[in-house]
Amino acid sequence: MASAGRRFIDVVEPILRYVPTVPRPREALSMGSRLFWTFLAVTVYLLMSITPLYGLSPVTPSFFLSPAIAAILGITFGTLAQLGITPIVVAGIILEILVFSDMINIDLEDPEDQAKFNALLKLLAIVFGLLEAIALVTSGQLVPVNALGGALIVIQLFIATIIIILMDDMISKGWGLGSGISLFILVTIVKQMFAMAFSPFTLPGSVIPYGAIPALAAAIYYAIGGKLTYLMSILYQVNLPSLTGLIATIALALIVLYLELMEVSIPVALVQYRGYRYSVPLKLMYVSVLPIIFTAYTVYLIGEGLTLLWSAYNKANANPLLNWLACAHMTSVGLVPCPNSLLYYFTVVPRNIDAAYIAVHIIMYAVLSVVFAIVWVNLAGLSAEDQAKYIVQGGMHIPGFRPSPRVIAKFLDRYVRMLTIISGLIVGVIAALGDIAGVFGGGIGLILVVEIVIQYYTLALQEQLFEIYPGLKRLLGKE
Secondary structure: HHHHEEEEHHHHHHHHHOOOOOOOOOOOOOOOOHHHHHHHHHHHHHHHHHHOOOOOOOOOOOOOOHHHHHHHHHOOOEEEEOOOOHHHHHHHHHHHHHOOOOHHHHHOOOOOHHHHHHHHHHHHHHHHEEEEHHHHHHHOOOEEOOHHHHHHHHHHHHHHHHHHHHHHHHHHHOOOOOOHHHHHHHHHHHHHHHHHHOOOOOHHHHHHHOOOOHHHHHHHHHHHOOHHHHHHHOOOOOOOHHHHHHHHHHHHHHHHHHHHEEEEEEOOOOOOOEEEEEEEEEEOOOOOOHHHHHHHHHHHHHHHHHHHHHHOOOOOOOHHHHHHHHEEEEEEEEEEOOOHHHHHOOOOOOOOHHHHHHHHHHHHHHHHHHHHHHHHHHOOOOHHHHHHHHHHHOEEEEEOOOHHHHHHHHHHHHHHHHHHHHHHHHHHHHHHHHHHHHHOOOOHHHHHHHHHHHHHHHHHHHHHHHHHHHHHHOOOOOO
């Protein structure tokens, strides 16, 4: 398998030389310069997210992806950011699985192999972007005005994908701060949260603003005039901003922040420094948000499959067996699933929510998130065996245990297994509760925002420390 993986790399290596890339800066940039390039990348991405696709028909139907998944992938419908970071994310997940399962023989600690990995990632992302653009047009999810318009849409999305890939490459190579992917996700979700909180515009058929805070001001104004209906209506609205969603956003953000900062310390000793002891921290949120992203996407895909089943074979709701799987009614507000149908429980917060849905939604998210957390830990190099290997390779050992990877892995297994299950359970429950409570940006989006903000805060402190003490950067091998 490894030899086949190496042959694959040798075959594509000539192509990798032509993949567009951004060179590293000749010398380390100051904090101000990196902030400038980061701000420039954010500005370009925001402009792409408001620039409509030329040649797109105004009668294009609503895109099939749910708003929560779209925000996570940085997607803005009908614009140059239609694909968002999807090509990069899909290419990255596939490559990481292939590398960690040894199906492709790449040593990520070798600078040469690492460069090949990055070039292969960009190549796959470009290919996926082109294929996805073609699929969106040919499947009718993006309707062009004519055949030429369809070709122009594909070309625009292809070029936009390359621009996003190059901006991510630029930021990751030291021109900016952090990761381009994280930055674009943060920008998209924060933009959605800002609109849900402060948008002064009204939806068709409504007299109060869309944003929760302007809506509250308008509702109070009407309440002073004796109309209390509007004030009661904004307390909780399904799939719309509400006071409950605003309060839940603040409360869950504080909870997630607290949990993200919690750690479990593993005592280790440095062999080369006469057994000097210190602790290696393992985060309580060990597997972060990837399991819940997989969970949300799985639930969404099953829901879409059941919707297609209803649309194709049970639109009249006349088949008792299919009614159990997919029963729904088309109304003026969209598709409303029947409460006694499986489709109801795989719909992200339906309009006719009840206690049974809340219980099933939370349990389903929690169980699936734990399952995906266990799978991801073993695929992404986070298992007890991988952690033990890193400890031994770093010249460390755990006091009271032989410096053997197998022995250390056995000791670490109880910690890693516990943290994997607990972190998967926590993010699953928080994401489900966030969806039900109407959290701005969705439960998953809120977790992502908190985590990315913590990453950027830590990175900013680190960069400030390196500017004050340049020798520390060389000591830690960051140059």
